[in-house]
Amino acid sequence: MKIEKVETELYHVPLAKPVVDAIHGVQREFSLIVVKITTDDGATGMGYTYSVGKVGGTSIATLVKDNLVPLLIGEDPRRIEQLWNKMWWALHYVGRSGIAVFALSAVDTALWDLKARMANEPMWRFLGGHDNKAEAYGGGIDFDMTIPQLLDQTQGFLDAGIRAIKIKIGRESIAQECERIAAIREFIGPDKKLMVDVNMKWSVEQALRAVRAFEKYDLYWIEEPTIPDDIEGHRRIETEGPIPVATGENLHSIYEFKEMISRGGVSFPDADISNLGGITALMKVAHIAEAYNRNLTTHGIQEMHVSCLAAIPNASLLEIHAFRLDDFLVHQLEIRDGYAYASDRPGHGVEIDWEKIAAHRVAFSEECVMAPTY
Numbered sequence: 001m002k003i004e005k006v007e008t009e010l011y012h013v014p015l016a017k018p019v020v021d022a023i024h025g026v027q028r029e030f031s032l033i034v035v036k037i038t039t040d041d042g043a044t045g046m047g048y049t050y051s052v053g054k055v056g057g058t059s060i061a062t063l064v065k066d067n068l069v070p071l072l073i074g075e076d077p078r079r080i081e082q083l084w085n086k087m088w089w090a091l092h093y094v095g096r097s098g099i100a101v102f103a104l105s106a107v108d109t110a111l112w113d114l115k116a117r118m119a120n121e122p123m124w125r126f127l128g129g130h131d132n133k134a135e136a137y138g139g140g141i142d143f144d145m146t147i148p149q150l151l152d153q154t155q156g157f158l159d160a161g162i163r164a165i166k167i168k169i170g171r172e173s174i175a176q177e178c179e180r181i182a183a184i185r186e187f188i189g190p191d192k193k194l195m196v197d198v199n200m201k202w203s204v205e206q207a208l209r210a211v212r213a214f215e216k217y218d219l220y221w222i223e224e225p226t227i228p229d230d231i232e233g234h235r236r237i238e239t240e241g242p243i244p245v246a247t248g249e250n251l252h253s254i255y256e257f258k259e260m261i262s263r264g265g266v267s268f269p270d271a272d273i274s275n276l277g278g279i280t281a282l283m284k285v286a287h288i289a290e291a292y293n294r295n296l297t298t299h300g301i302q303e304m305h306v307s308c309l310a311a312i313p314n315a316s317l318l319e320i321h322a323f324r325l326d327d328f329l330v331h332q333l334e335i336r337d338g339y340a341y342a343s344d345r346p347g348h349g350v351e352i353d354w355e356k357i358a359a360h361r362v363a364f365s366e367e368c369v370m371a372p373t374y
C-alpha cells in the first residue's frame with residue numbers, strides 16, 4: 001500500500017457572527033487547511049488545521065503542498081510514526097512549532113483517519129476505546145458581550161444540552177470581571193462547572209489578584225492566565241492561588257507540554273490536534289498527563305476532539321468552540337445531558353459538505369508563484 005495522491009485545499013470560512021477575546025480582538029472568519037490522502041488501492045483519509053482570520057493559512061497550505069507532500073508520495077500510510085518523524089525533521093530548522101507544526105498536524109490527522117477507516121474502526125475505539133463520550137462545555141468567545149447577552153448565550157448552551165460554561169475575561173478591572181462571573185454563577189446555580197479564559201492577557205501578579213477575588217465563585221479552572229512562555233508564572237498561579245490552571249492551546253509540541261506539566265504549571269493540559277502535531281502528538285500528551293495524574297481537555301474542533309477524549313481514561317472537558325464548522329458538516333456532533341458523543345463511523349467520522357464549502361475555497365498555489373523577472 002502506497003500513498004498515491006495528497007490534495008491540499010485552503011478555505012476562508014466566515015463565522016456565523018463575529019467573536020471577540022482579550023488578545024485577538026474581533027474575529028470574523030478563520031482559515032481552514034484541508035489535507036486529503038489517497039492510496040494506490042483507493043483508501044482515503046482527511047485531516048485539517050485552522051488559523052485565526054486569514055493569518056498563516058496560505059503559508060500553512062503552501063508548506064504542506066511544497067514540503068510535506070513530496071515526502072509522503074509512495075510511502076506506506078500505515079507507518080504514521082515513521083512519517084511523522086520524517087515530516088518533523090524536514091521542517092525542524094524552520095519549525096518545532098508555529099506554522100510548521102500546523103502543517104504537520106493536518107497531514108497526521110489525515111493519516112490516522114485513513115488507518116482507522118482501513119481497520120473499519122471509529123477513531124475513539126481505534127485510539128484506545130475508553131468510552132464513547134466526553135463531557136462538553138460551552139466556550140463562549142464573548143469578551144464584548146453585556147451581562148444580559150452573556151446570560152442569553154448561557155441559556156443557549158443549556159438548551160443545547162451543555163452543562164458547563166466558560167466565558168472570556170482579561171480586563172484591567174477585576175471588580176468588573178467579578179460582576180460578570182457572579183451573574184453567570186447565579187444564573188446556572190452552584191452545581192454546574194464554570195470556567196474563565198484570560199487568553200494570556202494578564203501578568204502573573206494580576207492573575208493572582210484575580211483568582212483570589214474569584215475564589216467565592218467556585219471556578220473549575222482559569223485558562224491561559226498569562227503568556228505560555230512563563231512556566232514559573234503558571235506554577236505560581238497554580239500553587240499560590242485557589243483556582244486550578246488550564247493551558248495548552250499555545251503549546252505546540254509534546255516537549256512544551258512536558259515542561260508545563262512536569263513543572264507544576266497546569267492542572268488541566270489543553271491540547272489541540274490542529275496545532276500540536278496531530279493525533280499522534282495529542283495521544284502522547286494525554287499519556288504524559290496521565291502519568292502526572294492530570295486530566296486532558298481540548299481546544300476547539302470539537303467534532304474531531306470528541307473522539308480523542310473518548311479514547312482515553314484521563315479525559316476532562318471537551319470545549320464546544322465558537323469557531324465552528326457546523327454549517328459545513330454532513331453530521332452534527334451529538335450532544336445531550338452534558339455529554340458529546342463520538343462518531344461510530346469508521347475513522348474520525350467527520351464529513352465536510354464539499355459542495356457547500358466550495359464557495360469559500362481560496363486558490364493559494366497561484367498566489368505563491370513569482371512572476372519571472374527576465
Ligand SMILES: [Mg+2]
Nearest residue numbers: 197223224249
Ligand atoms: Mg482558550
